[in-house]
Amino acid sequence: MSSIIPSPPWLYSAATGVAAHVTLFRHGEWDGSAPNILISYLVVFTILNVKNLAELVTGVKDQSAFQLLSCHFVGLYGSIIVYRVFFHRLRKFPGPLAAAVTALYASFLPAKRLNKFEEVGKLHRKYGDYMRLGPRELSIADPRAVPFIYGPASKTTKGPFYDGGEPYISVHTTRNKLEHARRRKAWDRAFSFRSLRDYEHRVSRYSAQLLSAIAENVSRPIDMARWFNYYSFDVMGDLTFGKSFEMLVTGKDAYMLETLHKDMQSMGPFLHAMWILPLFKKIPILNKSYLTYCKWLNAQVDIRTKNEPEKPDVFTQLSREFQAGAKTEKDRLHFHGDVNVAVIAGSDTTASTLTNLFYELASSPEFTRMLQSEIDSVKEKTYQELSQMKLLNAAIEETLRLHPAIPSGMQRVTPKKGVQIDDTYIPGECLVQMPLYSLFRDERCFAQPNQFIPQRWTDRQDLIKDASVYIPFGLGPFSCAGKQLALMEIRRVTVDLLSRYDVSFAKGQTHEAFYQGQQDVFTLVCGKLQLLFTERVSD
Template identity: 60%
Template sequence: MSSLIAQFPSLSSIVSGVALHLLVLRHGEWDQSAPVIVAWYLAFVAVGLVLPSVTEFQVGAGPLFQSLICHIAGLFSSIFIYRVFFHRLRKFPGPILAGITAFYATYLSAKKFHKFKEIENLHQQYGDYVRVGPRELSVADPRAVLSIYGPPSKTTKGPFYDGVQPFISLHSDRDKKRHARRRRTWDHAFSTSGNFPPFNRRDYVNLLIIALRDYEHRVSKYSSQLLSAVSDQVGQAIDMGRWFNYYSFDIMGDLTFGKSFEMLVTGQDSYMLSTLHNDLQSLGPFLHVMWFIPFFKMIPGLNNSYTAFWKWLYEQVDTRSKNEPDEPDIFTWLLKEFRTGEQTEKGKLFLHGDADLAVVAGSDTTAATLTNLFYELASSPTWTAKLQSEIDVVNHSTYRDLAHMPLLSATIDETLRLHPPLPSGMQRVTPPQGIRLDDVYIPGDCIVQMPLHTLFRDERCFAQPTKFIPERWTTQPELVKDRSAYIPFGSGSFACVGKQLALMEMRRVTVDLLSRYDVTLAKEQTHEDFQEGHQDVFTLVHGRGLQLVFTERKSRNL
């Protein structure tokens, strides 16, 4: 065999490509190493072209490129054959192209940014388990929630979370032990350390509410600024999608950098907001082709926005680090953790990653939920009237009062069910031993993702799943068939650390607005246009906004 290979250089090149795949690239994750791999190939070509001019070794450009082409042909042929006929996910149904290339998921994402709808269509066609990538499975089986996301889960975060490297935030940290250690710092920041006795749920929530009171007056400040902006446009159409973004980002700018972005005051997008949404739209379709992201970050011209943003973030962190506010905020705890450590370069990357996380994760999802919430309220005048009646009889001067308003909580829960802020769910990797769910076995080292938009609208979990019925969380509990499937803030060790702060922001501004105004859809705002404007770019973004009309309330039950 060796003599045969020696006689046919092209065959040798083909074999080398097959061997590279089977012996090396088939094992482990190579996304972040993609630029290095390409660099080695370029170096091979460069050496092959330069070598004849400096040595007696002669090789023409033609044979060199022929060998390279044969090598690449062998590599990709091996990848194709393996993924189609031998891959551990080959028995799961799904589009043929999905099993061959991760670009199929990019194709789904690029279709109006409606990936969550495209995935739902695939589940309707193929069932609960659909292969949507070479090693990726979309799972819509409610039985899988605890095994994939719950406290007993052995899964880890998927390669998607490496997209922000070298910056590693709490959210993107794939090391479970390190994540748990860093999580304690964030728990202090949100005063949800969990070091409480085993109270019942109501007592536990009371403790969290008390812990967050240091942030309450700051949230109220920005709610008042939003009300001021609305009061200037009473009776007129106003894009509340935009203003809810201003509200949530101004709050998190204050709690992270010690200063607001001043969007509620100026009525103009800040650099942070516009850059975030532009980058999400640019990179959103490629979040399943993670080997592409390192090229995006390193190619001049293509990476202008990326490098400018992190330069800006460094400046914000540096300024905030030199100016400690009178009142502690989220960054107080993050900075304290950094300064008590060794203050290494890696520690700085963690700190800057966490600063980015605090603003983005604490703002984008809250703004999206508020936009969806007021869309549902404007579309459901009967329920809105009931909620206003509850608001009128409750002393809502403190957040403790707001947190114990059942109709308000039901409104938020039902909004999060119909419009989860992470509609495609969170990416996980199965443990080496895999996961077994009765008659279904998911192999180890596979990417799994549960589409929350599909799961929350599943008849097995919720009766009348596509209808906005907040009563399912209050007087009609029979409409909730499987409570364990409802995880809008995640579950287990990776659950959202800022949940209670997000709820505070949503409750505060909802009560403040509805206590003063009635709300309706603007004449030009159609249901179809609003729903078509949903963009799934990991978080849910409203590309077309939401046009509402606020009018002074005609009556109040005081």
């Protein structure tokens, strides 16, 4: 019988694991502390490995540090699992059992490819509008919940996902609402109507460069997903760093684009387990790419600071905010974070939207001809004129509905008192996220939800049942500051291309291949889109 009962040191070690969970890890957010936690355990393991120390601590001979820590972790993770499954405040919400146990479930949900938004949609069809997708995370597909989670009066705040940029905290990753409101002012100035008018000729310059690249490939297959990335990144490189990345000229990926997409593919699966990212940044060798990128970013900011252009740009407005402050090391990191997100957020989402727009235009030749007629009827194709084109705007709106730039939605944390959505109560301090891909294709909100019908935004508004869920640029204080610039870029290049060319799929390009190439890495990244551009024949 005595051989069955564990010796007291084993029990004590397991008890310390339970105690660590109950008194520490059950409370607050620990994602950012992952490196310190790992170091602490390594220190304890090292100390206990000192000769005879384990015996001195436990009073038992041959008690190894490995055995002690193993028992500690059994107690720790046993307590975590039992609490999450049977006692957690989200235990009553349906969902996969594995999701209740670990956040890694959502990370490995798209096992074959990064298509989490599709997999989450399937799960919602099985479990309903409110589904537990993580130990303290709910995925919500209830259209009624939008104003409570994302609206201007919402009491939710940004979740730990937004800490992933530390120490570079941009306005996008700022979780404090007051701090966000203060820093947002510089962004609003950077994208004011006056600023946009100043940017118009620079956007047109890169649209012309894209047209030159297409002119060299008329009637030949061209991967427009790649070239739209070149276009959007060259625009934002100019408006932020004061110089283009020259991708439209060289036809080759610049360092930033190559690094960004490589890192997004490697880290994309772990957006629900954010404790992995701080570890990645701290572990030698693994963090080489990250450290190299940080040095590159700092160098670009320093170069741009010394070369102020004649006309203000996005960098100018962000720099003024920094220069007017105390200019502490923290301020400098925040400034660099803003510059970084200006290029990335202003490029990646625009590129994916353009790619998806031209996928839909190539799929809908009849509508495309109608759009070309509207384009032909506009004499002065200025920013203001393009913004008033009904069919063009409808095509963009419908593209963003079918292919939202942030398909899985934005992570939020509920306030301590929780959130009541009609008859559903969501407990406090829980992570919530609304999958925009599912919402925008919900039959309760849109008739024929999976069909590309731009006219639903013009003269077929009977196809819109609930427009309140349509928030492709976000809603409330955290909405996208660069929305109008993105629309300017999209309108400009779409009009320039369709004025000159007809568009169709290249041989071998299928709808299935295009959808399979899409990746959800917070923003939507498109795979190849092989198109043919042929000269339009005048009537």
